[in-house]
Amino acid sequence: MAEQPASVAVSTVIFGIQDHGGTAKVHLPLVRRVREPHLGRWALPGGPLRPDESLRDAARRNLADTTGLDAAHLEQLYTFGAVDRGAPDRVVSIVYWALVRTEVAATTRDDPNVAWFPVDALPPLAFDHEEIVGWAVRRLKNKLGYTQISHALLPEEFTLGQLREVHEAILGRRLDPANFRRRAEASGTLTPTGAHQAGARNRPPALYRSTVREELLT
Amino acid sequence: MAEQPASVAVSTVIFGIQDHGGTAKVHLPLVRRVREPHLGRWALPGGPLRPDESLRDAARRNLADTTGLDAAHLEQLYTFGAVDRGAPDRVVSIVYWALVRTEVAATTRDDPNVAWFPVDALPPLAFDHEEIVGWAVRRLKNKLGYTQISHALLPEEFTLGQLREVHEAILGRRLDPANFRRRAEASGTLTPTGAHQAGARNRPPALYRSTVREELLT
DNA sequence: GCAAAAGTGTTCTACCTACACCCATGC
DNA sequence: GCATGGGTGTAGGTAGAACACTTTTGC
Numbered sequence: 315m316a317e318q319p320a321s322v323a324v325s326t327v328i329f330g331i332q333d334h335g336g337t338a339k340v341h342l343p344l345v346r347r348v349r350e351p352h353l354g355r356w357a358l359p360g361g362p363l364r365p366d367e368s369l370r371d372a373a374r375r376n377l378a379d380t381t382g383l384d385a386a387h388l389e390q391l392y393t394f395g396a397v398d399r400g401a402p403d404r405v406v407s408i409v410y411w412a413l414v415r416t417e418v419a420a421t422t423r424d425d426p427n428v429a430w431f432p433v434d435a436l437p438p439l440a441f442d443h444e445e446i447v448g449w450a451v452r453r454l455k456n457k458l459g460y461t462q463i464s465h466a467l468l469p470e471e472f473t474l475g476q477l478r479e480v481h482e483a484i485l486g487r488r489l490d491p492a493n494f495r496r497r498a499e500a501s502g503t504l505t506p507t508g509a510h511q512a513g514a515r516n517r518p519p520a521l522y523r524s525t526v527r528e529e530l531l532t
Numbered sequence: 533m534a535e536q537p538a539s540v541a542v543s544t545v546i547f548g549i550q551d552h553g554g555t556a557k558v559h560l561p562l563v564r565r566v567r568e569p570h571l572g573r574w575a576l577p578g579g580p581l582r583p584d585e586s587l588r589d590a591a592r593r594n595l596a597d598t599t600g601l602d603a604a605h606l607e608q609l610y611t612f613g614a615v616d617r618g619a620p621d622r623v624v625s626i627v628y629w630a631l632v633r634t635e636v637a638a639t640t641r642d643d644p645n646v647a648w649f650p651v652d653a654l655p656p657l658a659f660d661h662e663e664i665v666g667w668a669v670r671r672l673k674n675k676l677g678y679t680q681i682s683h684a685l686l687p688e689e690f691t692l693g694q695l696r697e698v699h700e701a702i703l704g705r706r707l708d709p710a711n712f713r714r715r716a717e718a719s720g721t722l723t724p725t726g727a728h729q730a731g732a733r734n735r736p737p738a739l740y741r742s743t744v745r746e747e748l749l750t
Numbered sequence: 751g752c753a754a755a756a757g758t759g760t761t762c763t764a765c766c767t768a769c770a771c772c773c774a775t776g777c
Numbered sequence: 778g779c780a781t782g783g784g785t786g787t788a789g790g791t792a793g794a795a796c797a798c799t800t801t802t803g804c
Binding site: 319320322362363364365366367368369390392393395396397404406408 | 537538540580581582583584585586587608610611613614615622624626
């Protein structure tokens with residue numbers, strides 16, 4: 315291994331749905347920096363690439379390390395490598411983005427230096443991480459339109475209302491429930507479990523299970 | 533700069549249209565390796581990232597270095613960083629893809645270690661470059677559907693017939709000329725120059741100029 | 751005239767949008 | 778009963794696919 319002009323890091327933008335005053339909102343976990351530069355600022359989970367791990371494994375690792383979570387979807391986003399990205403040495407960051415299920419997101423382990431923020435109200439971030447989050451959000455919105463990626467943000471079983479709420483949270487606008495239902499059913503990726511979710515003061519909605527295979531979400 | 537577990541390289545998949553037995557075909561330039569490993573094999577143009585250049589500049593540079601060409605479109609493709617990619621040391625490759633205009637592609641400078649090949653008849657490639665070309669081709673096909681990226685493969689002025697040939701070459705199937713014309717015109721990114729291309733033994737087609745701005749092709 | 755590609759018109763279908771309306775539950 | 782979301786039906790608009798047909802050139 316020779317002396318290099320740049321070091322390699324892997325960071326991950328993690329999305330999860332959380333309740334925020336009665337409505338579902340897209341959130342992401344950030345890590346407070348405990349070292350210079352940008353000490354005390356919030357940053358994306360990440361760190362140097364290890365010699366024996368693939369890029370994807372590195373992303374999964376810093377996801378697990380910082381949040382204790384497992385990803386329902388994990389995919390490379392983009393590589394950021396401008397000459398000056400705010401660190402003293404040159405760093406090339408391969409950024410991944412991940413989706414975690416709400417049931418899982420609720421189990422994040424307690425760490426004062428890790429916190430979830432709504433994407434539309436982030437604190438100032440370290441380095442160029444605001445730009446990176448912007449890319450990730452755009453990608454998420456796009457992919458929502460031509461894949462069933464949204465299923466990865468929900469528990470194993472969910473109602474079409476919940477699925478629609480996820481879409482509304484990501485797109486930032488209300489969707490017609492009737493049309494949304496038809497599109498979802500027509501995708502052929504949902505199986506009704508037969509069960510219904512009781513408890514609410516309305517007609518109990520049917521529960522569905524996703525049959526999308528992760529490999530087909532490219 | 534510290535000792536690193538991986539070195540950083542930038543490679544570029546360059547696409548151009550060339551005539552191949554009367555019909556337009558997608559071609560790409562390869563470089564014959566003059567060093568081990570994979571000595572003598574064909575490979576994508578690429579090389580180590582320099583400390584003072586951005587990733588994009590590196591891609592543009594190895595495009596110019598190997599072919600003398602200028603890109604009409606240049607965009608990051610993907611980053612390949614598996615632990616063993618066929619080189620003795622670990623290399624993380626940030627791969628770009630580029631489109632060059634046919635008029636420009638014709639001026640490639642003479643170098644016995646550089647040659648253009650049709651994408652559907654490539655020689656065996658070094659490292660994991662076959663997989664990389666596969667990614668690039670898929671991206672090209674996809675982007676054809678929702679952007680005006682194909683304009684970047686043609687000269688400044690072109691006929692709708694030529695544009696259609698480019699699409700047919702990329703998609704590998706014939707397209708209905710009538711429907712293609714309507715779609716192209718409806719895109720609002722073509723201005724007729726007023727001139728027509730004479731010489732063929734048919735009705736002389738109108739010449740168009742693209743008004744797409746490179747920034748909008750994301 | 752004939753071949754060949756340019757260019758126009760028409761029809762069919764699929765899908766999306768908007769919106770009216772009924773259904774089943776908790777209170 | 779009434780409010781609330783679940784779920785169905787239906788009509789209009791738009792875009793693409795298929796294909797018939799006219800136009801303009803070179804030979």
